[in-house]
Amino acid sequence: MPSAVAVVVDNGEPLLEECVDSLRNQTVPVRIVIAAGPRTDMELARSVADEVVGPIEGIGRARVEAILRAREEYVLSCDSDTVYHPSYAEEALKALRLFPAVKAGTVLPRPGEETWLGLIEGLVVTKLACYEFSLAFRRSAFIDAGIHLERYGHPRADIGLYVCRRLLPVPVPSMVCWTRLPTHYTRRTVTDYAYPAIGAAVPVAAATGLVALNELVRRAGGKRAF
Numbered sequence: 001m002p003s004a005v006a007v008v009v010d011n012g013e014p015l016l017e018e019c020v021d022s023l024r025n026q027t028v029p030v031r032i033v034i035a036a037g038p039r040t041d042m043e044l045a046r047s048v049a050d051e052v053v054g055p056i057e058g059i060g061r062a063r064v065e066a067i068l069r070a071r072e073e074y075v076l077s078c079d080s081d082t083v084y085h086p087s088y089a090e091e092a093l094k095a096l097r098l099f100p101a102v103k104a105g106t107v108l109p110r111p112g113e114e115t116w117l118g119l120i121e122g123l124v125v126t127k128l129a130c131y132e133f134s135l136a137f138r139r140s141a142f143i144d145a146g147i148h149l150e151r152y153g154h155p156r157a158d159i160g161l162y163v164c165r166r167l168l169p170v171p172v173p174s175m176v177c178w179t180r181l182p183t184h185y186t187r188r189t190v191t192d193y194a195y196p197a198i199g200a201a202v203p204v205a206a207a208t209g210l211v212a213l214n215e216l217v218r219r220a221g222g223k224r225a226f
Contacts, residue, residue, distance in 0.1 A: 009063050011036075051069070077135040084176075132160045147163060
């Protein structure tokens, strides 16, 4: 089985040690590189990782810098708030024999943090979208696609969108991990868009129903409902 590097992006996440422990306990050897952010505990990072890159401002920039320094052909893109099943790396490497990029097919909320929104995001949305904490790809394909050349201007800009567009990662159900779900992006989307839309739709639907009912009664020859 070929060796792999796990690039763990961290910016002060308290679960860093648990994340690294899960990667140390993989069924295949994994070299661990922490891409540190401004809030990373550098002493802790150096004590648990094989290599530390940074600190670097910006999630995407930190991750890309670590990927560029990697010697291994197979890269596991990880985050420090995520815990990985012991066979996660092995299943990813098996799949990467056939595809340039794959992603976790089973992403679950952390135990004790299950919510209906988190379960929907984990079991449905993560199958469709690229989440950077659950990607794996061949380093050569990543470089050839030019993903490392993007600007990543926003502090939270990351590689997922570009990997999705250019490498078309395939879901692998046997790649299992547990993370913070729902993510900040999903919570914000529901709060900013879904709830207001539902709130506006209810009175509109009620009014439309009354108008339709009134028209049906009129056409049937009866009196108007209102």
